[in-house]
Amino acid sequence: MRFVQTEERVMLQDTLRRFFADASGDVWADLAELGVIGALFSEDHGGFGGHGFDLAVVFEELGRADLSLPLIDNALVPGRLMLAAGGDVETLIAGTERLAFAHAETAARYDLNWVETRVEGNTLSGEKTVVVGAEEANALIVSARHSGKASDEVGIGLWRVEKDAPGLTLHGYHLAQGGRAAEVTLSNTPGSLLMHDAYTAIADANAAGTLALAAETLGAMEASLDMTREYLGTRKQFGRPIGSFQALAHRLVDLMVEMEQARSAVILGAAHLSDPAQERDRVLAATKNILGRAGRLVAEDTIQMHGGIGMTEEYALGRFAKRIIMADHRFGDMDHHMERFIALSA
CATH class of the missing domain: 1.10.540.10 (Acyl-CoA dehydrogenase/oxidase, N-terminal domain)
Known part of the structure; x- marks a missing residue:
């Protein structure tokens, strides 16, 4: 097709x-x-x-x-x-407002339902980790538990917390793939209730974020392969472009095949984003797993075919490689999504 x-x-x-x-x-x-x-x-x-x-x-x-x-x-x-x-x-x-979603916690790994942050009345206490874009945001949307234990799907709500709210602390830092995130601490911090039962909404938003990150990774893979193809065609050894050597030409073709597989996975994920949750999540688990596997291969092999220049700070390929590798650790890595795909397919 x-x-x-x-x-x-x-x-x-x-x-x-x-x-x-x-x-x-x-x-x-x-x-x-x-x-x-x-x-x-x-x-x-x-x-x-x-x-x-x-x-x-x-x-x-x-x-x-x-x-x-x-x-x-x-x-x-x-x-x-x-x-x-x-x-x-x-x-x-x-573009007049930016919000950041503070949900992930250190003990959660990739479990969306793991929330230890608690709410009493309308004040929140707890810690959130790797909140990307928190420093640039005007306010945070914070998940907190109003009932149940940390691993329950029920009992999770959403609160809006203003950046100047008392008891809110942000510790910002640079991310390896570029951009910034923050560790967020809430200590009896006031918030405005947005939603009382939020697990389904969080899962839906997470699905959209997973697809978006997969597409972003695909774009970085394309750019990396374009740079590698150009480099192999211009870098000369023994009086001829190194791209004419059979070993390198075959490796480049293998990477192009992997990238086209990744593209097909993104297309499939995009087509199923509006499906019922179980089928949507099953397809997106496959998409994220394929992007993780293919992305790692593209990042490692394009760097190797460039040699030392691929690792320099001034050359964009190294930044693309970081972006591709680190993307596998957001919204669930390839191992997590392999297990998820198996479970949802059973």
Whole structure:
């Protein structure tokens, strides 16, 4: 089957590629002005997209561009949570507000239902880890438990916590793949209740984030292979381009096959994003597993075929490789998703 994008998505892709080629200044505001953030949400909610393929187009181009922009963490995931809670995303689409979702905890690993942060009345106490984009956000959406034990799916709610709320502490740091995250501590911190029973909403938002990250990883893989193909065609040894040597040519072809498998996995994931939860999660588990495996191979082999230059800070390939490798550890690594796929397929 041959997959062809709609005319609107091709136009969006072209717009993004041209924009990212010369992006500078306040990129977030420029994306909002172009309407790109609106592509993450449906027309019913003030956007013009919101489907799986819309997300795939936007984040694939973001991955190709080598930009550390927390669009998943400050717009897509919190926006889906706000809509599930009955709110709106007009300020997110306009770029006037950015939100960050504080959910992951140290003991949770990749379990969405593991929440130890507690709420009493409307004050929250607990710790959240690796909250990407927390420092740039205007407010946090924090998951906390109002009943049950740490591993229960029930008893999880969502609260909005303002950045200047008393008892809120952020410890920011740089991420290996670029961008910044923060460790968040809440100590009797006041918040506004958004949603009382939030597990399903969190799982839905996590699914959208998983697809977006897979598409972003695919874009980084494409850029890495483009750089490698160009390098093998220009770097000469023994008077001829090293890409003409059979061993390197075969390795490049193998990587291209892996990348096309990854592309098919992203397309499949995009097509199933709106499916019932079990089928959606089963397909996305396969997508994330394939991207993790293929991405690691592409990152390692493109660096090796470049030699020492591939590891230098000034050369973009090293940054792409970090981006690809570290993406496997967000929203569940390949081993986690292999186990999940088996369980959901049983």
